[in-house]
Amino acid sequence: MKVVEWRGKPVWILRRTPEMLASLPKNDPLVADPKSDKPYQMETPGYAKNETRSRAEHKEVLVAVGICSHLGCSPSSRFAEGPQPNLPDDWHGGFLCPCHGSTFDLAGRVFKNKPAPANLDVPPYMYLADNRIIIGKDEKGEA
Numbered sequence: 001m002k003v004v005e006w007r008g009k010p011v012w013i014l015r016r017t018p019e020m021l022a023s024l025p026k027n028d029p030l031v032a033d034p035k036s037d038k039p040y041q042m043e044t045p046g047y048a049k050n051e052t053r054s055r056a057e058h059k060e061v062l063v064a065v066g067i068c069s070h071l072g073c074s075p076s077s078r079f080a081e082g083p084q085p086n087l088p089d090d091w092h093g094g095f096l097c098p099c100h101g102s103t104f105d106l107a108g109r110v111f112k113n114k115p116a117p118a119n120l121d122v123p124p125y126m127y128l129a130d131n132r133i134i135i136g137k138d139e140k141g142e143a
Ligand code: FES
Pocket: 068, 069, 070, 071, 072, 073, 097, 098, 099, 100, 101, 102, 115, 116
């Protein structure tokens, strides 16, 4: 995972393993907005309105604004699976907000019954090459 800054906000670029991607459907019944219908600070781009919340050409890469939709803390990565402090025993990896305990899966989707009301934002982004991403811009223009 890399963290870059866009408009003063941390943006996470996370390359997920095939195992991580395979774990996402297991979270569908547990997350509050599986299809990203409720935006936080920005509309989810159409190409990220899917289970992996990523573009089809690189499903393994998540691009998300690392700001909790509750009160704006930055969640910490908790990629290890299984029981650990402050997380459920059936944890499949994701993020934990240190402020009030909201949890997000590896697609930035918030789990139900947590203080955070919405998924992490996915900003507009596009690939300039296989290993180059531009954030804040896509086929529809500049955000
Ligand atoms: S700011 Fe993240 S849970 Fe409150």
